[in-house]
Amino acid sequence: MITINDVSKVYGRGEKAIVALDAVNLEVPQGEIFGVLGESGAGKSTLIRCVNLLERPSSGSIVVNEQEITSLSGPALRKARQRIGMIFQHFNLLSSRTIAENVAFPLEVMGYNRAQRQERVKELLALVGLENRARAYPAQLSGGQKQRVGIARALAGKPDVLLSDEATSALDPQTTLSILELLQDLNQRMGLTILLITHEMGVVKQICHRVAILEAGKVVEQGRVSDLAAQP
Ligand code: ADP
Ligand code: ADP
Secondary structure (H helix, E strand, C coil), X not given: CEEEEEEEEEECCHHHCEEEEEEEEEEECCCCEEEEECCCCCCHHHHHHHHCCCCCCCEEEEEECCEECCCCCHHHXXXXXXXXXXXXXXXXXXXXXXXXXXXXXXXXXXCCXXXXXXXXXXXXHHHCCCHHHCXXXXXXXXXXXXXXXXXXXXXXXXXXXXXXXXXXXXXXXHHHHHHHHHHHHHHHHHCCEEEEEECCHHHHHHHCCEEEEEECCEEEEEEEHHHHHHCC
């Protein structure tokens, strides 16, 4: 579960300061898919980068599974990062490495030995339906397959939460649907908590249990998707 308490993020100083997040409060329950919906510039990427510890909020706190993460540094920070998986709009795969090597990469960093890596990579590729493509290179895969690799890599270290930054924005509608179904399946089968950001209401309606709407750095609405859908 993720709790975001009064988080603000200001870029720059003085007259040029940009308030990217303005006292944001969110609660992502364990085992749910939570969507943050907003237009370009609303602050979605900033929010997800704060949860992923790529960015520090200017104020406020973020708690992931009972651990306050914004004040961490050094080894504790690296350890906390491993508890959080992330997938990206443009997949961020290493083009000179095979699919198996891409998925094994975080495992290497976490200290898995060779045999453990091989076994875990096999499991992960099976989980995303790519067991036959282990030796292929990213350039040989379709967009949807690349995102499956991204998902396998993100789940390598058995994270508590998966963060998704516009993970289907570069995909066609049919491929988008298959990736959303995979995320939904992982949520249902493993109880994976997912925090995703998107500019598409369709994504929210398809898989999210809850949604927060972000406008100019502020949460203007938050609730269960079924309740929002019931409004005229
Ligand atoms: P998105 O809306 O998907 O975040 P952008 O093109 O706005 O994509 O941003 C891409 C990257 O550039 C992000 O990592 C963001 O932090 C950074 N960025 C966005 N706006 C600015 C800015 N005004 N100054 C510096 N970096 C920025
Ligand atoms: P979104 O992901 O919803 O498009 P962002 O979080 O990328 O929104 O951006 C929110 C605001 O913060 C925008 O005005 C953007 O230009 C600004 N911004 C984002 N990253 C940076 C950065 N690294 N430096 C300065 N301004 C930034």
